[in-house]
Amino acid sequence: MSAQFRTSQWWFYLLFAVSGFAGLIYESIWTGYLKLMLGHAAYAQTAVLALFMGGMAAGAWVVSRFGSRWRSLVAYAIVEGLIGVIAIIFQPVFIYVQGLLFESWLPQMEPAMAVVLKWCVACLLILPQSVLLGSTFPLMSSAVIRRFPATPGRTLAMLYFTNSLGAAIGVLCAGFYLVPRVGLPGGMLTAGLLNVAVAMSAWAIGKSEGEETSVSLTLAIDSVSVTAGNVHRLTGMLLGLAFGTGMASFFYEIGWIRMLSMVLGASTHSFELMLSAFILGLALGGYWIRKRIDGMNRPVVVLGWIQVSMGILAITTLFLYGASFDVMSFVFKVLSHTENGYVVFTVFGHGIAMAIMLPATFCAGMTLPLTTAILYRAGYGEPAIGRVYAANTLGSIVGVLAAVHFFMPQFGLHGVLISGGTLDILLGVALLATGAGVARWLAALFVGGGVVASAMAFGSPNPARMASGVFRSGEAILPSSAKVIMQRDGKTASVALVQIGSNLILQTNGKPDGSINLSGDFPASDEETQLLVGVAPLIFVPEAREVAMIGLGTGMSSATLLASPNIVRLDTIEIEPAMVDAARTGFYSHVSQVFDDRRSHIHIDDAKSYFSTRNTKYDLILSEPSNPWVSGVSSLFTREFYRTTKRHLKPGGLLVQWLQGYESNAQIIASILNALSSEYSDYAVFQAGTADLIIVAAPDGKLPSMRGTLLGWPTMAKELRRLGIRSESELVWRCLGNRALLRSLFENPAVPANSDYFPFVDLHAASARFVNPGIPELGALTTPSMPIGEMLSGASSPPPWSDGLPAAIAAKIPRSSQRLAAWQIHDEVLAIRRGEPLRLPLLALVSLLNTPDACIALGDQRIDVLMDISDVAVSQIPSVDAVHMIRRLGQGACWRSDPYQRWLSLVKAVAGRDAPAMAAHADQLLSALPPPESDRLRFLVKAAMLGRIAQGDTVGARDIWRKFGPGLDASDSASGAEILWLRNLAFAEELARQLHAGARQVTSRDEPMSSPSNRSTR
Secondary structure, eight states: OOOOHHHHHHHHHHHHHHHHHHHHHHHHHHEEEEEEEESSHHHHHHHHHHHHHHHHHHHHHHHHHHHGGSSSSHHHHHHHHHHHHHHHHHHHHHHHHHHHHHIIIGGGGGGHHHHHHHHHHHHHHHHHHHHHHHHHHHHHHHHHHHHHOOOOHHHHHHHHHHHHHHHHHHHHHHHIIIIHHHHHHHHHHHHHHHHHHHHHHHHHHHHHOOOOOOOOBOOOOOTBOOOOHHHHHHHHHHHHHHHHHHHHHHHHHHHHHHHHHHHOOSHHHHHHHHHHHHHHHHHHHHHHHHHTTGGOHHHHHHHHHHHHHHHHHHHHHHHHHHHHHHHHHHHHHHHHHHHHHOOOOHHHHHHHHHHHHHHHHHHHHHHHHHHHHHHBBTOTTTTHHHHHHHHHHHHHHHHHIIIIIIIIIHHHHHHHHHHHHHHHHHHHHHHHHHOOOOOHHHHHHHHHHHHHHHHHHHHHOOOOHHHHHHHHHOOOOOOOOTEEEEEEEOOEEEEEEEEEEEEEEEETEEEEEEEEEETTTSSTTTTHHHHHHHHHHHHTTTTTTEEEEETTSSSHHHHHTTTTTOOEEEEEEEEEEHHHHHHHHHHHHHHHHHOOOOTTEEEEEOHHHHHHTOOOOEEEEEEEOOOTTTGGHHHHHHSSHHHHHHEEEEEEEEEEEEEEEOOOOHHHHHHHHHHHTOOOSEEEEEEEEEEEEEEEEEEOOOOOOOOOGGGSHHHHOOOHHTTTTOSSSHHHTTTEEEEHHHHHOOOOOOOOOOSSSSSSHHHHHHHHHHOOOOOOOHHHSOOSSSSSHTTTTOOOOOOOOOOOOHHHHHSHHHHHHHHHHHHHHHHHHHHHOSOOOOOOHHHHHHHHHTTTTHHHHTTTTHHHHHHHHHHHHGSSHHHHHHHHHHHHHHSSSSGGGTHHHHHHHHHHHHHHTTTHHHHHHHHHHSSSSSSOOOHHHHHHHHHHHHHHHTTTTTHHHHHHHHHHGGGGOOOSSHHHHHHHHHHHHHHHHHHHHHHHHHHHOOOOSSSSOOOTTOOOOO
């Protein structure tokens, strides 16, 4: 053996740090893979973790039984090499097995047997690697202790520290670097190559040093002579301790993660930050004790005090929890909401997680190496390493299952943490009772009991803070006018009902997921979306009979579907039982049919899991998940999920997807639509709410024609009237366009389709939520200055104004409020009615235009007024009314001379949707000297290009773009988005080729380019 390796343990510590780094990459990515097979339901998540940790426990136990016979470093190298090789081939094996499972095996089986088969397959995929991973710690520990037998405690502590430190870094690297760049397959490959490198290094060291010698070391522990009898007693006690502290630690982890998800947000990146903070605390505890462990005279007593301290510190986090909201509120408000600001926000989030977790996890990090060292020094030898590790891991499994499936639903977050802390305190007191003296262990019991009692009495988290959504709003507590009438910690989420006035809001982990105005006077902010999710598909297939709804929410969407007399079965799939309880408790008076109608069936399951275990096919599948930035939810926006839903649609069946346009950006929308378009041939987009989109998609061919028979159903008609929808035209007008029209606006070739294996949305949605840049493309659709959709036949004409809709209600409904503003301008121009004073600044200028002396005073400003009128009103009212309005405006003296007469003629052509006249008048004004200002140039270019495209003259539209487009300011605005939309329509053939070819970034100025908001920033 070379002297260099003999005198330095750091080679081993370095190798084991790299091994820990790779190990947490596996845990993170394996979870992602197995969720694709087992679903995201609570039982699936906990079973994945139990399977992973159960395998590790088995591996540690095997080494404890047989490891002393092996040359441990060579065995360690072989194990690391096997882990690496399996990781390298994991992706193709997984795809092959998953294909067989879902396409060949499951469709032929009953649901119960299908579930069993899925678990068996998952077990075969992950258990071998898990067993191998579990054997690495005892094998490496034995190898290093055999070489350096004088300080076994320090060796164990340092190995625990370096492995945990590598793991803490590995989970961050996987989530923030590897998966965003190379996806799940690339992350697995990277970790596998690291394991192979570790294996080769360990093999080289082991072969160069010759045979290892097993070491036996027997010492006195706590002044007690070590005999065969008390070794067995001590062994049982400490293995029980390892089991109990593993169980308690996972109570803490699960409780803290749920608590902090309401401070940091429930995104995947937030979970990675929390897991890293938890593991880092363990690492630091192991590092601190490394130099002290071998010199302890009474290690059992020290271990007892550590256990008591850990339990007390864990419970006291309940009293610190409220302060974390205040810190997050401060950080949210002082940071700039930019990409750089999000980086700082993430760092502060990690700091908050560390502040909550570190004190208790620091203690937890000392327990495993200290427990192992005590047994090792007592004469148990190398088997102690594997036995303690196995017992601790088994305790962790029990902790996960018990916390998620029993303690959380029964006792809430508060009860989970108190239960874990109480267990640790009792374990510590039991150890102290063996050698610390009666007074000391009674004092520990008294202090620990006092902390537990105080937490039970005063430590409950404030529901008004938990429901504040501070990570979105920046406010650490709900306003005093809000009242939390229900708060329940479910298996997968914490659900609350918050009442503000007559509005009742359903929240999940602090984020509103739906609301209903209980008074019925006017709709709440979410009601338009909730209602139209159910209405939109029935416009196309009113005869639909069997329907599946993913997500219950308030129950309003499901209730809307049940208003159809044609539906015979509605399956609502909800992952969280507490959500069902909340909907029943808060909204029953409005959605009672969801719970009472015989056609309605609620299934507690994950959507992917539900579909994979059933052969049912539906006329409609509706997906109404939470926001894409919520962990796990983005998998309901992937190409693979859309492929799954397609398999469960009947011929002629349709998919409906709710897509949140708020707290998002154009890249997220593009990635989702690219994924949808890869499996569905056509879609239509409806506006619901201010920034919500509802997509109705057909898997093959074109969507059927829209039919307005829904107003003939009494219950449906009553609900639609609350939204101001009183005619077929009002309903159809909610449709903004079809794929042929909108692909040039949204389907960005520079953005990859969202995929299970390359989860673009999951990795970018949280930063988009924080930056919240807005989506100008939505403005181009919902408040267009040019009637692009109408003229290109992708959208319906605006209907006449419904006089029966009060302005107070119209102002609450985005689509109606936009039309209300347009009709206010129309009425002001025509001077038809003069109700209450109009407050729009534009209307004051409109009034001036009707006075004799206004023309000279306004000068060229009259052109800007005319463009503003066109931007706000012309596309929001029927063409006949728009033309009448512009003619009435043109009767004044302000428009009788050039260039004003030409501008008036152009706007009149836009109002009349007269494509040839638009092109002609715009060309005339573009050729005038001097060149028009930027805003006017944009207006003219849009009119000239739209006029040509509407006539089929894309060549002429491209010529306009080449001449005037490069000088335009296409900033992130609705007007800029319209320009880029028209440009992409002019270059539609080139854009289609790029989408088909696989999304290369376009750089030529003569080809369609993404808007600044559409360009990839990562």
